[in-house]
Amino acid sequence: MAEKLGIGLMSGTSCDGIDAALVRFSKNGTELLAHRFTPFPKKLMEEVVSASGPDGRSELICELNVKIGKLFGKTAVEICSKRRVSISKISFIGSHGQTIRHHPTGKNRSTLQIGEPAEIAALTGCTVVSDFRPADIAVGGQGAPLAPIAHYDLFSSGSEARIVHNLGGISNITFLKKGGKLKDVTGFDTGPANSLLDIAVRKFTDGVKSYDKGGKLSLKGEVNKSMLTYCLSHPFLNKKPPKSTGLEVFGVDYFDELYAKFKRLSEPDFLRTVAAFTAFSSVGQAFRFLDIVPPVRWIISGGGAYNTAVVLGIQNALGERGSVVSSSKLGIDKKAVEAVLMAILANRTLKGEPGNIPLVTGAKRAVVLGKITRL
Amino acid sequence: MAEKLGIGLMSGTSCDGIDAALVRFSKNGTELLAHRFTPFPKKLMEEVVSASGPDGRSELICELNVKIGKLFGKTAVEICSKRRVSISKISFIGSHGQTIRHHPTGKNRSTLQIGEPAEIAALTGCTVVSDFRPADIAVGGQGAPLAPIAHYDLFSSGSEARIVHNLGGISNITFLKKGGKLKDVTGFDTGPANSLLDIAVRKFTDGVKSYDKGGKLSLKGEVNKSMLTYCLSHPFLNKKPPKSTGLEVFGVDYFDELYAKFKRLSEPDFLRTVAAFTAFSSVGQAFRFLDIVPPVRWIISGGGAYNTAVVLGIQNALGERGSVVSSSKLGIDKKAVEAVLMAILANRTLKGEPGNIPLVTGAKRAVVLGKITRL
Numbered sequence: 237m238a239e240k241l242g243i244g245l246m247s248g249t250s251c252d253g254i255d256a257a258l259v260r261f262s263k264n265g266t267e268l269l270a271h272r273f274t275p276f277p278k279k280l281m282e283e284v285v286s287a288s289g290p291d292g293r294s295e296l297i298c299e300l301n302v303k304i305g306k307l308f309g310k311t312a313v314e315i316c317s318k319r320r321v322s323i324s325k326i327s328f329i330g331s332h333g334q335t336i337r338h339h340p341t342g343k344n345r346s347t348l349q350i351g352e353p354a355e356i357a358a359l360t361g362c363t364v365v366s367d368f369r370p371a372d373i374a375v376g377g378q379g380a381p382l383a384p385i386a387h388y389d390l391f392s393s394g395s396e397a398r399i400v401h402n403l404g405g406i407s408n409i410t411f412l413k414k415g416g417k418l419k420d421v422t423g424f425d426t427g428p429a430n431s432l433l434d435i436a437v438r439k440f441t442d443g444v445k446s447y448d449k450g451g452k453l454s455l456k457g458e459v460n461k462s463m464l465t466y467c468l469s470h471p472f473l474n475k476k477p478p479k480s481t482g483l484e485v486f487g488v489d490y491f492d493e494l495y496a497k498f499k500r501l502s503e504p505d506f507l508r509t510v511a512a513f514t515a516f517s518s519v520g521q522a523f524r525f526l527d528i529v530p531p532v533r534w535i536i537s538g539g540g541a542y543n544t545a546v547v548l549g550i551q552n553a554l555g556e557r558g559s560v561v562s563s564s565k566l567g568i569d570k571k572a573v574e575a576v577l578m579a580i581l582a583n584r585t586l587k588g589e590p591g592n593i594p595l596v597t598g599a600k601r602a603v604v605l606g607k608i609t610r611l
Numbered sequence: 612m613a614e615k616l617g618i619g620l621m622s623g624t625s626c627d628g629i630d631a632a633l634v635r636f637s638k639n640g641t642e643l644l645a646h647r648f649t650p651f652p653k654k655l656m657e658e659v660v661s662a663s664g665p666d667g668r669s670e671l672i673c674e675l676n677v678k679i680g681k682l683f684g685k686t687a688v689e690i691c692s693k694r695r696v697s698i699s700k701i702s703f704i705g706s707h708g709q710t711i712r713h714h715p716t717g718k719n720r721s722t723l724q725i726g727e728p729a730e731i732a733a734l735t736g737c738t739v740v741s742d743f744r745p746a747d748i749a750v751g752g753q754g755a756p757l758a759p760i761a762h763y764d765l766f767s768s769g770s771e772a773r774i775v776h777n778l779g780g781i782s783n784i785t786f787l788k789k790g791g792k793l794k795d796v797t798g799f800d801t802g803p804a805n806s807l808l809d810i811a812v813r814k815f816t817d818g819v820k821s822y823d824k825g826g827k828l829s830l831k832g833e834v835n836k837s838m839l840t841y842c843l844s845h846p847f848l849n850k851k852p853p854k855s856t857g858l859e860v861f862g863v864d865y866f867d868e869l870y871a872k873f874k875r876l877s878e879p880d881f882l883r884t885v886a887a888f889t890a891f892s893s894v895g896q897a898f899r900f901l902d903i904v905p906p907v908r909w910i911i912s913g914g915g916a917y918n919t920a921v922v923l924g925i926q927n928a929l930g931e932r933g934s935v936v937s938s939s940k941l942g943i944d945k946k947a948v949e950a951v952l953m954a955i956l957a958n959r960t961l962k963g964e965p966g967n968i969p970l971v972t973g974a975k976r977a978v979v980l981g982k983i984t985r986l
Contacts, residue, residue: 292669293661298712298723302748302773348673348725353982358749371986373677374733588985607728607982610963611746 241269243315243444244364244579245331247351249292249405249483250430250539251284252276252446254308256315257575260581266389270319271572274311275514279491287350288336288483297336297350304334305355312360323360330582330606331356331366338369338482340378346370347379353609361611365582367573370604372515377599380480384410384423384596385584386577390568391535392416398533401523401550403540404574406481406517410596411526422526423596427470430542432510435491440503446538450509454545454580457504458579459512466497467513468520477525478598501512510550515549523557532558535566537573581605616644618690618737619954620683622726622782624858625805625914626659627651627821629683632692632950633766636958641764644946645694648688655679662725664712672711679709680730698735705957705981706741707949713744713857715753721745722754725814728984736986740957743980747967752974755855757796759785759971760850760959761952765943766910767791772898773908773932775938776925778804778915779949781856782893785971786901795900798971799852801893802845803861806917810866815878819938822914823882829920832879833874834887841872843895844964852900853973883920890924898932907933910941912948956980 239262246255253275262265276284280303290572308331316323333349342346353366354522387410389399400410400423410423434447438505448454472481498506522528530562540546541562550561563570581591590602614637622629628650636643651659655678662671684708691698694775708724715722744754749808762775762785775798777787785798808821808829823829845865847856873881897903909929913919916937926935938945967976 271804287669290668290670291857294667294669294672294711294723295665297669298721299671299719301723302719302745305749336669339673344674344677346673346677348676352721352745352749354746354749357746366982370677370727371729371732371984374727374729375986409740449941489878588840602984603733607741607984609906609982611750611978 240327241321241325242583243312243326243329243580244577244582245312245329245409246302246574248574249332249335250434251281251288251334254311255571255575256311257579258315258319258321258509259576259579266550266576266580268568268572268576270315271569272311272315272318272447273571273577273590274307274314284334284510285363292336300470301352302355303342304350306359309356309359312356315520322458323327323362326360328363328365328582328586329356329360330596331364332368332576332578333366335482335525338379338484339381340480345373347373348494353468353607354611357609363608363610365585365608367607368591371603371605372597372599375599375601375603377592378478378599379593379597381408381425381596382581382592382605383408383422383574383577384593385418385591386580388418388421389580390413391566396533397528398535400535400537401518402573403514403536403538403546405429405483406486407433407514409518409522409541411522411528421593422477422598423526424525425480425579427481427514428523429538431483431486432484432491433507433543435488436507436510441502448543451511451543451545454511456508457502457506457508460498460501460505463498463501463509465518467483467494467509468517473517473521477515478596493546508554512543512549514546515539519550519553520543534558534560535563536560537563537570539571542565616696616700617954617958618687618701618704619952619957620687620704620757621949622679622707622709623903623949624710625664625809626656626709629686629948630950631686632947632952633690633694633696634722634951641951641955643943643947644952645690646732646944647686647690648946649682649689649692657982659709667711675973676725677730679725680727680865681734684731684734684832687737690885701735701737703738703957704735705817706739706951707953708741710857711942713754713859713882715755715855719933720748722748722807728982729986732986738983738985740960740981740983742982743753743956743966744982746978747972747974750974750976750978752967752969752972753853753855754972756783756800756971757797757956757967758783758949758952758966759796760793760966761955763793763796764786765951766941772903773910775910775912777894777948778889778911778913778921780804780806780858782889782915783863784893784895784897786903792850796968796971797852799900800855801896802847802856802889804889804913806858806861807866808882808918810863811882811885823918826886826918826920827949828879829882829886831919832877832881832883835873835880837871838876839887839891840885842869842884843892848892848896853971858927858979886918886920887924889915889921891928894925894928906911909933909935910938911935912943912965913940916945965975
């Protein structure tokens with residue numbers, strides 16, 4: 237296999253900015269060469285949050301599609317210049333875009349990501365593969381999670397069972413059996429990760445902080461059992477996989493519900509309990525729905541992997557059944573995993589290889605994902 | 612050149628339904644084999660109109676993207692079964708999608724079309740090329756009009772100068788010099804065609820009629836000079852090309868303005884004057900902005916070409932300078948031209964050929980348009 241360079245671009249449901257990963261594909265496998273995070277300017281973040289609500293306006297969506305596309309393109313240019321790689325050496329860019337709506341089930345299954353790939357292509361001169369989710373939706377799937385196939389590429393092991401746990405706005409896990417093949421890979425969304433925590437922090441700090449850095453605020457509190465029990469009774473947790481979710485379920489509305497019921501708690505206790513909710517719901521569902529024979533290596537990535545309250549919660553929930561390790565320890569910076577996935581998915585698309593796993597998304601068949609833009 | 616079959620799918624700013632064209636590309640040129648119009652169900656039409664307003668909701672846009680994609684796919688399947696061509700013989704589908712917003716100028720130039728290509732691909736098994744406008748926007752163009760390059764393919768002539776006039780929701784003209792080459796092609800949007808007429812008819816008939824079939828209602832009236840003069844003073848008509856426009860300029864708001872000012876007119880006089888506005892604005896701008904040496908053959912297509920009041924108006928405005936002929940007389944059914952264009956653009960994209968004309972759209976350079984979806 238000839239060596240190829242690709243860039244993955246991801247902007248998650250936290251609406252905080254763009255992760256870019258510069259990735260080398262070669263016979264030695266998939267290597268992360270550089271990672272870069274470009275925060276959304278405050279006004280843009282507010283616009284994205286506004287557009288993502290059910291009442292988001294068409295006018296704003298049309299404009300943001302171009303604005304976000306330009307910012308994605310700019311980020312791709314910057315990661316190259318930072319690593320002193322000429323952008324002309326980049327074979328392709330994989331772009332997730334920004335999710336505006338995601339309705340994985342029901343009679344109007346649909347998903348909407350924006351971030352115009354033609355803008356990325358115009359700024360970079362690269363072939364762009366974008367918008368991976370709608371193809372899975374079109375063949376009966378939920379359009380998510382898409383991470384497992386790439387988690388398999390990056391983290392599968394012949395010597396131990398592994399869970400790869402991505403803690404973005406939403407939390408998803410992938411199960412990689414010891415010595416398993418692609419056909420053995422399973423995974424699903426487990427519920428909220430940073431989405432609820434970020435909303436709570438913004439509320440408690442009057443918008444001064446947008447997230448709980450390192451979990452410092454949460455660590456001042458203690459888990460409230462009554463609230464945790466209430467959270468863990470959420471019906472999504474009982475749904476059998478395949479399943480996926482989004483801010484429609486674990487966003488502002490759910491926060492408001494929790495806050496109305498538990499505002500008597502101190503703010504640190506509230507936050508610590510939300511962190512515990514992410515941890516216990518993920519570990520609980522893993523052992524309930526997946527055929528895991530402990531011990532398992534529990535690999536964490538995403539912004540939530542920096543939140544010590546969440547990480548302690550996961551280790552606590554796991555107990556003797558497994559040990560937590562950051563993806564960074566395995567060679568892929570924990571903030572970069574999602575962006576690397578986008579490069580891996582784009583590479584598959586350009587080779588004509590499917591990118592979804594029917595067992596994971598519920599799709600009727602495996603299909604090539606995404607749209608190819610080449611100006 | 613090996614023979615290839617393609618399908619073009621178009622749904623215009625009139626929001627009335629989908630035109631499909633089955634097209635053969637061979638060394639004999641581009642031939643229309645079949646045309647089919649699938650009206651939008653009434654509820655879908657209402658949803659499209661609602662989503663297209665500046666306050667169109669993200670939730671609805673997300674759902675409609677899938678619904679419209681499915682209907683586009685179904686239409687492609689139907690045109691094949693009608694013509695008894697196996698869909699497996701179709702090399703590609705070109706899909707315009709449904710325009711939701713179009714902002715060709717200003718600091719937030721952007722355009723938004725929906726109609727998920729992955730849904731079309733899933734239903735047909737075909738390679739789909741979609742969403743042609745954003746690439747032109749990304750290189751500084753207005754994303755419209757895109758018709759001229761295809762008008763050139765279909766209608767250029769060594770023996771006479773030709774205008775190709777598409778009367779969709781919006782009106783656009785292409786100028787084909789006698790014996791001219793692709794580099795000589797020019798064209799622009801001239802203003803409203805059916806958009807204003809349809810809004811007026813819906814209002815005057817309390818929604819019983821959605822358009823003025825054959826121009827019958829308009830033909831009962833006479834042109835009101837004062838209103839026509841007012842219409843012809845619209846600033847868009849004085850803008851130099853390249854230029855494009857949409858329902859943001861010539862939709863409900865402009866109708867309301869006209870109606871407030873001229874509601875004293877009888878309804879037929881009002882309609883006849885709107886028809887004359889389309890005719891006189893198009894011919895007037897053609898001779899003002901294009902280097903036409905009369906006589907010119909004025910080829911009309913689109914739904915408005917069925918409106919006798921509009922057609923008489925064009926011939927009247929042209930006078931001795933030219934003669935009007937339907938595209939149907941030249942081998943391409945006048946209702947099918949826009950759909951044929953989509954097949955032509957898709958074919959260019961798959962060959963890696965540019966689809967925009969910088970002189971026409973204002974783009975800095977010619978680029979390959981669209982996104983390729985192949986499940």
